[in-house]
Amino acid sequence: MPETTPKGLTRLAFGGDYNPEQWPESVWQEDVRLMREAGVSMVSVGIFSWALLEPDPGRYDFGWLDRVLDLLHENGVRVDLGTPTVVPPAWFYDAHPDALPVTADGTRYAFGSRGAICHSNADYRAAAANITTKLAERYGDHPALAMWHVHNEYGVPVSACYCESCAAHFRRWLTTVYGTVDAVNEAWGTAFWGQRYSTVEQINPPRLTPTVGNPAQALDYRRFADATIRENFRTERDILHRLSPGVPVTTNFMTALSQCDSIDYWAWGREVDLVTNDHYLITDGRRTHVNLAMAADLTRSVAGGAPWLLLEHSTSGVNWQPRNPAKAPGQMARNSLAHVARGSEGAMFFQWRQSRRGAEKFHSAMVPHGGTDTRVWREVVELGAALESLDAIRGTRTVADAAVLWDWHSWWAQSLDWRPSEDHDARERADTFYEALYDRHLTVDFAHPEADLSAYPLVVVPALYLMTEAAGANLKAYVEGGGTLVVSYFSGIVDEHDAVHEGACPGVLRDVLGLTVEEFSPLLAGERVRLTGPEGAELDADVWTEFVVPRGAETVWTYADGLTAGRPAVTRHRLGEGAAWYVSTRLGTEGLDAVLALAGQDARIAPRAGLPRDVEVVRRTGERGSYLFALNHTASDAKVPLDGPGTELLTGERAAGRLAVPAGAVRVVRLDG
Structure with a gap:
């Protein structure tokens, strides 16, 4: 079995992307001195350095990288060594211009940014395998090497190419998946609009068409693009496993649902030795710490519940959003430790030293332009000390209370054209349901959706338009076995080929929900409806309504106005030992809270009324003990109830009863026993 923890790393990971090639060697000695001062334990090196390592075809210069790795080793800093295959050199594109990707409308991108790659291109594949081999042969047993970092943020900014190489590759992929062109025709429903193919050679990528193309073809092309990128990762990974045994191989994910929608991370999580993730706050006015928690929970889940590693985030502002505010004092540590609470084995940043040139020169870093006499640097040093005090949590696992079902294939399908309402957004539903649970x-x-759910008293389905028969049977068995299920509208509608399930909607969820939907009735922009429920309680909704027909389900809330007035809006269906709830309209977090309160009673989840809003409490447990993380995201001091006495690791103080958590602060208690 491959190693799953960074080799030789005996502490939580703390550091960042280190790009010494951007600086004269006279700066390197200062870098390692400051790394020691900050308590840096690991840095990522070489991710964008192909043009320096192979300045001309077949001519290599490893001298500078030799000196960097030796210097880091001498100073006790472990290395996450990158394969630089995200940016081939200019000379490569001079020789192979067809390796630049082509958009659906036929535009070929130019060299000059990053990630401009046709992943089906044979020349790129050969060149990437070659530079990976050269690096593994030279550094596979280097004493500083902790893990390998393949490529960078696969799928960003280009995931799919539509060139002739990709067309030929797509046909081969279809033949492997379906066997015959008749099977493709059946899966894609090409009888509609006369799209039938007589040979696989007639099939092209879903390029620009005068009106909407075949949605099943577009869905399969997203699967093909993801599989092609993953194939290239596996090639590099296998080279590294062969030439550098005992060193784990990873690539940095971007699981935050708002930042990367082109990668099926359930599949990718099975390919890496250690799941790592990059996360950046989306500062659009929402509560950024909620999205952070969501990304961390999703990353841990992709890792199968095992510890993972935050490989990039920012010390303060980023540079690529319309507006890039700085983080408030203390927010960097709070953000970092929120990831740790939810399973990360450390906190890494992009990047170590803030660049003076290039596209990201205004992106914050551990060493800012202002140097060490800055707030950011002082907070970096404080965070390094805090992480050192938390070393005991290594290897423990985060404890979850409920599950949210998510599937990238369903998101892809939901995002295609000509759905009942463009205002329905699967990601928005996932965000809102998550926020209500948070x-x-x-x-x-x-x-x-097909995973074993028996460990969870409550399972939520915020938006699963695409669900297989197996997923539907899985949810029915879960409820019959005593689970509580909450399902949002427009779920269970189509199969894996985007074909509507036979019979009435909601397809594979009819039996478990105990109802059918006669008709969708999306609302116009700005329209709202009221719902009336238990003891006259009213809820407010928008975007979507449905004509629901109970077939065993009881009505809990009813539409009070609109076309569906007097019809069921929220239902509950007793099935076996459990119960399934259905929400047929778009509720905000307050409305969902009312539904989840009742569903939580079914699930026997006790309310946690003693915790203030935006004070986050998370547990990690394992052989080393049980640890309670309390993160105060508010401007007021708070108190958090403890199950028993323990020691607060950041201050060294004893704690019992109610733990005081100052405004904006974090406390971590190792519970006795």
């Missing part, structure tokens, strides 16, 4: 102080695992 506000009930529930820690969440994400799960694939």
Whole structure:
């Protein structure tokens, strides 16, 4: 079995992307001195350095990298060594211009950014395998090497190419998946609009068409693009496993649902030795710490619940959003430790020293332009000390209270054209349901719809338009076995080929929900409806309504106005030992809280009324003990109830009863026993 923890790393990981090639060697000695001062334990090196390592075809210059790795080793800093295959050199594109990707409308991108790659291109594949081999042969047993970092943020910014190489590759992929062109025709429903193919050679990528193309073809092309990129990762990974045994191989994911939608991370999580993730706050006015928690929970879930590693985030502002505010004092540590609470084995940043040139020169870093006489640097040093005090949590696992079902294939299908309402957004539903669970102080695992759900008293389905027959049977068995299920509208509608399930909607969820939907009735922009429920309680909704017909389900909330007035809006279906709830309209977090409160009673989840809003409490447990993380995201001091006495690791103080958590601060208690 491959190693799953960074080799030789005996502490939580702390450091960042280190790009010494951007600086004269006279700066390197200062870098390692400051790394020691900050308590840096690992840095990522060489991710964008192909043009320096191979300045001309077949001519290599490893001298500078030799000196960097030796210097880091001498100073006790472990190395996450990159294969630089995200940016081939200019000379490569001069020789192979067809390796630049082509958009659906036929535009070929130019060299001059990053990630401009046709992953089907044979010349790129050969060149990437070659530079990876050269690096593994030279550094596979280097004493500083902790792990390998393949490529960088696969799928960003280009995931799919539509060139002739990709067309030929797509046909081969279809033949492997379906066997015959008749099977493709059946899966894609090409009888509609006369799209039938007589040979596989007639099939092209879903390029620009005068109106909407075949949605099943577009869905399969997203699968093909993801599989092609993953194939290239596996090639590099296998080279590294062969030439550098005992050293784990990873690539940095971007699981935050708002940052990368082109990668099926359930599949990718099975390919890496250690799951790592990059996360950046989306500062659009929402509560950024909620999205952070969601990304961390999703990353841990992709890792199968095992510890993972935050490989990039920012010390302060980024540079690629319309507006890039700085982080407030203390927020960097709070963000970092929130990831740790939810399973990360450390906190890494992009990048170590802030660049003076290039596209990301205004992106914050551990060593800012202002140097060490800055707030950011002082907070970096404080965070390094805090992480050192938390070394005991290494190897422990985060404890979850509920599960949210998520599937990238369903998201892809939902995002295609000509759905009942462009205002329905699968990601928005996932965000909102997650926020409602977060506000009930529930820690969440994400799960694939066909996964074993028996460990969870509560399972939420925020938006799964595409569900297989197996997924539907899985949810029915879960409820019959005593689970509580909450399903949002427009779920269970189509199969894996985007074909509507036979019979009435909601397809594979009819039996478990105990109802059918006669018709979708999306609302116009700005329209709202009221719902009336238990003891006259009213809820407010928008975007979507449905004509629901109970077939065993009981009505809990009813539409009070609109076309569906008097019809069921929220239902509950007793099935076996459990119960399944259905929400047929778009509720905000307050409305969902009312539904989840009742569903939580079915699931026997006790309310956590003693915890203030935006004070986050998460547990990690393992052979080394049980640890309670309390993160105060508010401007007021708070108190958190403890199950028993323990020691607060950041201050060394004893704690019992109610733990004081100052405004904006984090406390971590190792519970006795």
